[in-house]
Amino acid sequence: MSLTSGYRQQGFVPLDAPGDFERLALIDLDALEYNVTRIRSLIGGRELVAVVKADAYGHGAVDVARSALAAGADALGVVHVREAATLRDAGIKAPMIAWLHTPRTDFELALRLNLQLGVSSLWELEKIAAAAQTATPSQPVLLHLKVDTGLGRNGVMLADLEKLAARARAYEVQGLVKVRGLFTHLAVADEPQRPETASQSAEFDRALMIAENAGLTPQVLHLANTPATFTAADLQQEDALLRDSVRVGLGLYGLSPLPGVSPQELGLRPVMHLQTFISSVKEVPAGQGVSYGLHYVTDQPTTLALVPLGYADGVPRVATGGPVRIYPAGAEPRTYREVGRIAMDQMVIDLGAPGLSDPALGYLGAPAVLFGAGQNPPVTDWAQAAGTINYEIVTRISPRVPRVSVGGSWRNDTTER
The missing domain is CATH 3.20.20.10 (Alanine racemase)
Structure with missing residues (x-):
């Protein structure tokens, strides 16, 4: 499946093979x-x-x-x-x-x-x-x-x-x-x-x-x-x-x-879609601290998922509770909130229940979208989580995250670059 069809049909870019983009800012021209x-x-x-x-x-x-x-x-x-x-x-x-x-x-x-x-x-x-x-x-x-x-x-x-x-x-x-x-x-x-x-x-x-x-x-x-x-x-x-x-x-x-006015109300379509893939899923007990400072502690046995994007990628370290939409192969997609302090290279989400590390459920390797169009979180939600404006969120996404543009009427062919 191409980047274009995966994103537009399903709301995420699929994981096709090793060597493909591990994280990307897809730009819908x-x-x-x-x-x-x-x-x-x-x-x-x-x-x-x-x-x-x-x-x-x-x-x-x-x-x-x-x-x-x-x-x-x-x-x-x-x-x-x-x-x-x-x-x-x-x-x-x-x-x-x-x-x-x-x-x-x-x-x-x-x-x-x-x-x-x-x-x-x-x-x-x-x-x-x-x-x-x-x-x-x-x-x-x-x-x-x-x-x-x-x-x-x-x-x-x-x-x-x-x-x-x-x-x-x-x-x-x-x-x-x-x-x-x-x-x-x-x-x-x-x-x-x-x-x-x-x-x-x-x-x-x-x-x-x-x-x-x-x-x-x-x-x-x-x-x-x-x-x-x-x-x-x-x-x-x-x-x-x-x-x-x-x-x-x-x-x-x-x-x-x-x-208070959404892009849709202005007749606009979001252009940037920020995505990666869940890199770790593990079971933890109640009372487990999460990330530097241990500002978040689990209140019950649960499953933690690791999202390999952090402030070196431009995600604000000060953000609290930013949304991440997960598309597991064996379950319905759902939007979760980031928990604990965002680190340089990663953040954590609490999946809210134990037993979700079973590979058959498809959380490991599942697409994780921080913001995008359709059912994905809007950029504004991350701006609110960080106490800033949507301008800053998209502008600060770092060069470590590849920009992958799709579409564009100026192209002579369907090459994606």
């Missing part, structure tokens, strides 16, 4: 393309920037980028220039924006890669212009000025925007740069009723006026992230929030940014 189509339905003809920073939130940037573009994304968004270099090295030629720089950023590389660049400060603009002066062949670098409208992170303050805009216009006149866009980042769009989002939109309008007064003519205005993209219509703020372009990250991956 068809689900990702479905999500892109869903997002496009919300934004109409506006530009869609698919945010694939941080290795596509842990999903694998190259394959995700290919699928996002195939499904209708107009451009790709990354944070660092070196993230963009990885995509260019893979042969991806689509428009690409990188917006977070340090004094050690290689802007000459950025120009060779034909990147559009976010600019949050005067020092960035000066370094970009200097790189443009030596570029061969010389062509204007497309810039997006980023303004801080209230988030307090990177982005130029409105009090300093006039000076930055004037300097950018001077470089435009010299033919070194072209300010294509103006953008900001929303602070509380995941709490739609809060007034700060409207205030940020108003500040953004003031920033646009300052830029235009300096002689700049940005053609692309963007401030909406995933939560703003999904709530703008309900708030009757499509024009104020969606503008000319939206930058969507989390929604691509089928995850909800809105507390």
Whole structure:
């Protein structure tokens, strides 16, 4: 049985033979393309920037980028220039924006890669212009000025925007740069009723006026992230929030940014499925302590199962009671809770009854899914167990866990890689 059919028909990847994946993050690219189509339905003809920073939130940037573009994304968004270099090295030629720089950023590389660049400060603009002066062949670098409208992170303050805009216009006149866009980042769009989002939109309008007064003519205005993209219509703020372009990250991956709202309610399909196989099953008496610190002690004779995933694989050590769905060959699938402290390489679940170590019951080697689609636990359950957000859970899954992508309309064949 293939990885694709096993996952989609049964909710897990089967154990076929020694040497197959012992643990994997299966990436369903068809689900990702479905999500892109869903997002496009919300934004109409506006530009869609698919945010694939941080290795596509842990999903694998190259394959995700290919699928996002195939499904209708107009451009790709990354944070660092070196993230963009990885995509260019893979042969991806689509428009690409990188917006977070340090004094050690290689802007000459950025120009060779034909990147559009976010600019949050005067020092960035000066370094970009200097790189443009030596570029061969010389062509204007497309810039997006980023303004801080209230988030307090990177982005130029409105009090300093006039000076930055004037300097950018001077470089435009010299033919070194072209300010294509103006953008900001929303602070509380995941709490739609809060007034700060409207205030940020108003500040953004003031920033646009300052830029235009300096002689700049940005053609692309963007401030909406995933939560703003999904709530703008309900708030009757499509024009104020969606503008000319939206930058969507989390929604691509089928995850909800809105507390209490599931991906299904937003019309999204989860893309990552994290799985391994039970590596040990043993009987223990009542009073058996489990894992470091012995914070969990069995209250009756029972069966413990070992799940070979731990914090070295990106599962948060602080998580308590995270769900694991087990698919034993000789019994109905069931979701159990992790017990005891999560270790570097493993965690334990209490199967709740003695006698389950009998090989005929099929627990040893059974697929164990921490999160996925369908009847598998959602990522949000692990986020709640760890006291964090779903963004962090998927992004922190470590390179030790192979990413195995399936589907994707851009493939010329059915090869799974």
